[in-house]
Amino acid sequence: METMSSNEKQKIVDALSKKGANLPCPRCNTKNFTLLDGYFNQTIQQKLTADLVLGGPSVPSIIVVCNNCGYISQHALGVLGLLPNDEEKK
Template sequence: MFGEEKRTQIGRTLQEKGVNGPCEKCGHNQFTVLDGYFTYTPQYDLTSVNVGGPNIPTVGVACENCGHISLFAAKRIVPQDF
């Protein structure tokens, strides 16, 4: 779980990178940094599911109005964690 300091750091970094506009779905301007990392797992073909292989770690934010979730590559937001 992320502590308050980590969530604040992620939010600040996103703002510094210009990720501070309104929600792309509802236009609301308040977001919450989600707790923990999320991963995308690349799939190399459409006939099977790759589990346990390479993945792309991300950090997420959710709109406080509609709940829309946006994910960002963690290596660009918290590179010191890698």
């Protein structure tokens, strides 16, 4: 599996810094985090049915984990301007 390039990771870190998303962990106040080497792409389930939704709308995001308590935070790539289509517009 291909992983994120260091260039890709730097773009994410820069985007988070630019937005001021650099405060300590909201759970334990530690300032050390790890950017996971991949993306979440969570499906939006539009109705509460038992059916599994595949191929529906989703929220591609990056994952930041607190190095001390493991608190997981996610940031939507679209808001950070990091979706592939956003890159093409620039």
